Amino acid sequence: MNIYFEAIFEIIRTGHWITDSITRELKEFDIYEPQFNVLRILRGAKGKPISVNTILENMVQRSSNVSRIVDKLEMKGLVERTLCTEDRRKMDIIITNKGLELLKKLDKKVHDFHKPMMNNLNAEEADTLKQLIKKLKGQLQ
Amino acid sequence: MNIYFEAIFEIIRTGHWITDSITRELKEFDIYEPQFNVLRILRGAKGKPISVNTILENMVQRSSNVSRIVDKLEMKGLVERTLCTEDRRKMDIIITNKGLELLKKLDKKVHDFHKPMMNNLNAEEADTLKQLIKKLKGQLQ
């Protein structure tokens, strides 16, 4: 069943193309795509500190390297990390104002990248695409 | 347009899921997914030696690291690399019998992984999926 593999090929290649493109867009800000994603998750916490594990649960792709990504963000002053007083196994990680300001600039860049593609599919097509991938993975019906 | 981002999210996550799964399947053979792909490209050359650049052109995702992947394969005796006599800038890379034999075993593993998913989509659905991704990228119409 050749057409199946062609679809798989498109999924893999397109996924890479998107993340690679975004990496390129962010390059001038000296930030990498996984770092950007962690920053966005932290912003989503709306001021509340969250743990390494919570970040992990919210990532597009699970990674066992959240610690090291947070290291980089901390060195740049974009996040702060302190021991959680309630459960001292955990870390309290929070985005700084500097991090929030940077994110604003990054958001614009990323949005500009997606803009033309958003117009290539209407809502129904985007939904079909999503559903077909889920069906492929056996997550439907 | 939220549904657009949901579709994008599915593409990226599913692409990673597939390559990560295959990496896991291949682990017991001490081979990594990019190495497997290079081996398959070499087999596709049907006995003719091909250059680093030709391998590059056939990869799912372009990588500037073919040399280093070939290094690993060469160390394991799965490929041979010699200077091309016609154009001495190029390398002649060819898969060995050991490489071909290994591929046979890997193919089975990879096929077994894809099998259930192949049954989740019929040919028409797989084609629609492929076309929608191409449309998303603006490669259609």
Place this chain on the structure above:
DNA sequence: GATATATATTTGTACCTACAAATAATGTAT
């Protein structure tokens, strides 16, 4: 309360990536 188990995070290792610079051979213009 001491011991065993579970959970949260970090760290070591061996892969992988992009991008840019270095090296070497070929092709081209003068």
Place this chain on the structure above:
DNA sequence: ATACATTATTTGTAGGTACAAATATATATC
């Protein structure tokens, strides 16, 4: 023929990944 540009490959650097082991704290069991 020589100088310059192009092409093919390799290598350096800084980032990324998975997986397993190490460390520290919390929880459950006896």
